[in-house]
Amino acid sequence: MALPEEHRPPTPPERIRQEYALRRRRQAASGVPVVILAIAVALGSGGGGVPVLVVGTVILAFFGFSLVNWRCPSCGAYLGQRLNPERCPACRVELRD
Numbered sequence: 001m002a003l004p005e006e007h008r009p010p011t012p013p014e015r016i017r018q019e020y021a022l023r024r025r026r027q028a029a030s031g032v033p034v035v036i037l038a039i040a041v042a043l044g045s046g047g048g049g050v051p052v053l054v055v056g057t058v059i060l061a062f063f064g065f066s067l068v069n070w071r072c073p074s075c076g077a078y079l080g081q082r083l084n085p086e087r088c089p090a091c092r093v094e095l096r097d
């Protein structure tokens with residue numbers, strides 16, 4: 001059983017940076033389908049273009065994933081629109097070297 005938040009030992013800084021690096025890679029990877037979709041929409045592929053349902057699903061999936069993934073490994077705060085923040089905007093923990 002997981003301990004309640006306030007009783008957990010603090011995460012070592014090294015572990016936070018490792019977890020942040022992993023999350024940043026996942027975040028970058030999750031943007032790939034969005035870029036491919038944007039290119040497909042721009043090119044108007046498939047004759048009638050990309051169906052609205054596909055565009056909506058990919059965009060919603062991207063934002064949904066971001067909301068879960070793009071968080072501070074230490075406090076869980078959303079990291080916002082910045083691509084590679086140095087510190088968490090909420091707890092100020094260092095996220096990278």
Ligand SMILES: [Zn+2]
Pocket residue numbers: 072073074075076077088089090091092093
């Ligand atoms: Zn934080």
